[in-house]
Amino acid sequence: MKINTLLFDLDGTLINTNDLIIESFLHTLHTYYPDQYVREDILPFIGPTLYDTFSTINPEKVEEMITVYRKFNHEQHDVLVTEYETVFETVKALKEQGFKLGIVTTKIRDTVNMGLKLTKLDQFFDVVVTLDDVENAKPHPEPVLKALEQLGSSPEEAIMVGDNHHDIEAGKNAGTKTAGVSWSVKGREYISSYKPDYILEKMSDLLPIVGEK
Structure with a gap:
């Protein structure tokens, strides 16, 4: 799919x-x-x-x-707080191409809103699932499944992107594809060891993976 x-x-x-x-x-x-x-x-x-x-x-x-x-x-x-290379441009391109975009985080909503506003990424996301919205945090699948439900998507149609094993495991537990980012503060080898479907060297690597919608 x-x-x-x-x-x-x-x-x-x-x-x-x-x-x-x-x-x-x-x-x-x-x-x-x-x-x-x-x-x-x-x-x-x-x-x-x-x-x-x-x-x-x-x-x-x-x-x-x-x-x-x-x-x-x-x-x-x-x-x-700063922004990673190619993040803004990539998220903007995905939004313009019609992809459904969501954030799944273990932070509380107030702190999430601060980061999104500072980087001007808040304009692109349809759904933001925070620690305030769930009973079980990642790696439990609940936050991922909640975001998919709100977006009207199935796990088979989605990729979960993250820098931590909690993100990769949450995606796998929910049935999505997964992408690990090589700029994880814990190192490329750390994120690779959890065997995500894709490793991104920079965020724009997502664009050829998902293709044109």
Whole structure:
């Protein structure tokens, strides 16, 4: 079946929030555990929900740590967030060609809206499924299936694009094709190891994969 729908993760896929996320974690962890964490320690925290991550660090202070994280993250958002090469042009071209476009993210809606507005990508997406909208976050298929339902698409018609194993596994669990991005902060080999159907060197690599609609 021909692809007519593309679902994208947000952080680390469409927009470069890696520095923002890492600095937000470091700020939060240094608040509670001074000088115990360095940048390399943060990489495993990119992908899961904040609740899941902070639950492994201090189950008794999860909500408090999330509040500290989000305050810093929102204050520094527009300073540290940038856009990846060819993302805007590719998403614009897909929209103009009539593809259905959605975002599936583990972020809360307020933060998602900040990133989309800053990069002017908000104009292109028909559906945005955030952590606020689901019971189960990626890699559970629920967020992907919810986006497909809202777009009126079947899994066979869709590709899930992301930088993390949560994205690839969520797509596979939902029955879509999957595409991993080589610019994942965890490295090309990391994303390749989860065997997505496609590896993108830059976002415009999507265009020949889906072809003209």
